[in-house]
């Protein structure tokens with residue numbers, strides 16, 4: 788198991804921009820993203836915040852600019 792890196796962020800997925808293409812799911816090494824059925828289409832969802840390393844590969848890979856990295860909430864893994 789990989790511990791989250793200090794200062795690592797979390798992906799925030801904009802369901803309005805997400806097309807459900809699945810690229811982010813494919814590049815996420817710890818497999819904490821999945822496609823979930825939404826209103827008429829699938830959208831990417833972060834299933835396990837604790838398991839996310841904050842690598843940002845999902846945000847880099849998304850062709851539709853639907854993922855932004857945000858700070859983890861205070862008190863989660865760290866506060867940097």
Ligand code: SF4
Pocket residue numbers: 800804805806807808809810811812830831848849850851852853854
């Ligand atoms: S890569 Fe972007 S558009 Fe594709 S499923 Fe992930 S968040 Fe949605």
Ligand code: SF4
Pocket residue numbers: 797798814815816817818819820833838839840841842843844845846
């Ligand atoms: S930041 Fe990295 S570990 Fe976290 S959901 Fe995106 S690809 Fe997966």
